[in-house]
Amino acid sequence: xxxxxxxxxxxxxxxxxxxxxxxxxxxxxxxxxxxxxxxxxxxxxxxxxxxxxxxxxxxxxxxxxxxxxxxxxxxxxxxxxxxxxxxxxxxxxxxxxxxxxxxxxxxxxxxxxxxxxxxxxxxxxxxxxxxxxxxxxxxxxxxxxxxxxxxxxxxxxxxxxxxxxxxxxxxxxxxxxxxxxxxxxxxxxxxxxxxxxxx
Amino acid sequence: xxxxxxxxxxxxxxxxxxxxxxxxxxxxxxxxxxxxxxxxxxxxxxxxxxxxxxxxxxxxxxxxxxxxxxxxxxxxxxxxxxxxxxxxxxxxxxxxxxxxxxxxxxxxxxxxxxxxxxxxxxxxxxxxxxxxxxxxxxxxxxxxxxxxxxxxxxxxxxxxxxxxxxxxxxxxxxxxxxxxxxxxxxxxxxxxxxxxxxx
DNA sequence: CAGGGCATGTACCAATTGGTACACTCGCGA
DNA sequence: TCGCGAGTGTACCAATTGGTACATGCCCTG
Numbered sequence: 001x002x003x004x005x006x007x008x009x010x011x012x013x014x015x016x017x018x019x020x021x022x023x024x025x026x027x028x029x030x031x032x033x034x035x036x037x038x039x040x041x042x043x044x045x046x047x048x049x050x051x052x053x054x055x056x057x058x059x060x061x062x063x064x065x066x067x068x069x070x071x072x073x074x075x076x077x078x079x080x081x082x083x084x085x086x087x088x089x090x091x092x093x094x095x096x097x098x099x100x101x102x103x104x105x106x107x108x109x110x111x112x113x114x115x116x117x118x119x120x121x122x123x124x125x126x127x128x129x130x131x132x133x134x135x136x137x138x139x140x141x142x143x144x145x146x147x148x149x150x151x152x153x154x155x156x157x158x159x160x161x162x163x164x165x166x167x168x169x170x171x172x173x174x175x176x177x178x179x180x181x182x183x184x185x186x187x188x189x190x191x192x193x194x195x196x197x198x199x
Numbered sequence: 200x201x202x203x204x205x206x207x208x209x210x211x212x213x214x215x216x217x218x219x220x221x222x223x224x225x226x227x228x229x230x231x232x233x234x235x236x237x238x239x240x241x242x243x244x245x246x247x248x249x250x251x252x253x254x255x256x257x258x259x260x261x262x263x264x265x266x267x268x269x270x271x272x273x274x275x276x277x278x279x280x281x282x283x284x285x286x287x288x289x290x291x292x293x294x295x296x297x298x299x300x301x302x303x304x305x306x307x308x309x310x311x312x313x314x315x316x317x318x319x320x321x322x323x324x325x326x327x328x329x330x331x332x333x334x335x336x337x338x339x340x341x342x343x344x345x346x347x348x349x350x351x352x353x354x355x356x357x358x359x360x361x362x363x364x365x366x367x368x369x370x371x372x373x374x375x376x377x378x379x380x381x382x383x384x385x386x387x388x389x390x391x392x393x394x395x396x397x398x
Numbered sequence: 399c400a401g402g403g404c405a406t407g408t409a410c411c412a413a414t415t416g417g418t419a420c421a422c423t424c425g426c427g428a
Numbered sequence: 429t430c431g432c433g434a435g436t437g438t439a440c441c442a443a444t445t446g447g448t449a450c451a452t453g454c455c456c457t458g
Contacts, residue, residue, distance in 0.1 A: 049406085
C-alpha cells in the first residue's frame, strides 16, 4: 500500500536493484535513528519492508550492518572526491570550504553515524572493524598529497595531514555535541591560522 | 562461593558500601567489554552478583548505566585534577606530559569507553545525555585558564583551548583506532610546535 | 496456457532481555 | 529467644530479538 509496486526486476540498473535501494534507505534510517539499537523489524517498518525481506536480501543482520557501514563510508568518501575537483584555491581557503561542507547541518546525521560506528568499531565489533583500517590511512593519503603539492617536506606532510585530520574530527565531534557552531568555527579559524601561517 | 563474604554492612565507609563497590567493578567491566551490548546478566556474572542484585541496588538498567557514565566521567576528571598539581613546567612540556598520561595504554579501555559513550550520547540516549553538557565546557575552563595564565588574550584563549581539546581528542581517537603510537605522537609534536611556537 | 523461479507476507521458534515474586538466610535489637 | 528487615538466590514472566518454514502471488519463459 505504499511505494512498493511490483515494478519487475528489470526496471532499475546494474547492481542489486531492490537490494541497493534498500541499503540506501537503510543508511538514511540509521543515520537518522542510530546504529546501536537497530532492529530489523523497526528498520523494515520504517523503509517499507518486512524484516523477513531484510534477512532475505542481506542474509543476516550482521551482513546488513556491514553493508550499511560500507555504504556510509562510501558516501563520505564521495563527498571528499567531489570536493577535490575544486580549482586551485589557496590551501587555507580550500580547507575552509571543506570544513563548511563537512559541517553542513544536512550531514549531521551522517557525521553522528560516523562517530557512532567508530565507537562500536573500537570494541572490535566485526561488522564495523573494517572501518578502522581506512579510518586514518584512507584520508591521510589525499591530505598528504595536498601538503606535498603545497611544497611541504613529505616527512612533515604526513604528520601535518594526520594532525589536520584529527583536529577536524575533534572539532566536528565538538560541534555535534554542543551545537555551538560559532564557537567551533572560531576554534577552526584559530587552527587554520596556526596551520597555514598567520593572518 | 567467591569473594562475596558477608562482611557485614559496617565494614566500609560513607556511601553505599556495596553499591559503590559494585559500580566501580561495573565501570571496569564496561571499560573492558563495552557499553553498547551490556546485559545485566553478563555484567553480574563477571563481577560476582546476580542480575537480580544489580536491579536491587540500582533500580533499573538505565539507572545503572547512568551511574556508570557518571563514574567514568569522574575518573577522567580526577585524572586531570591530579595532573594540575604539577609544578611550573613550560606549557608545551606540561601538554606533553598530559598527553603521555592520556595515552597510557592502561587507560585505553577508559578512553574507548569515553568515545563509545559519546556515540550513544549523540543519539540522545537518556542515560548518556548529561555527558554532552560537560563534554566541552567542563574541560574548556581549566584549559582556558592555563592559556590566560600564559598571557594569552582571553578571547583568543577560548578558541585555543577549544582547539587544543579537539585536537587531543581527535588524535586520541586516531591512536585508539590505529594503534600507531609513533605516528600519532609525531602528529602531536607537530601540533605542539604550531601551538606553542616553533621549532 | 503451464511451469518455474523470485519476491513477499504470515506465522512461528528459540534465545535473550529487563524486571518481578517469593523464599531463604543471617545478624541485630528487644 | 524471637522476630524483623536487609541482602541474596531461584524461578519465573512478558517482550523483543534474529532467523526460519511454509504458503502465496506475480512475472517471465516455454
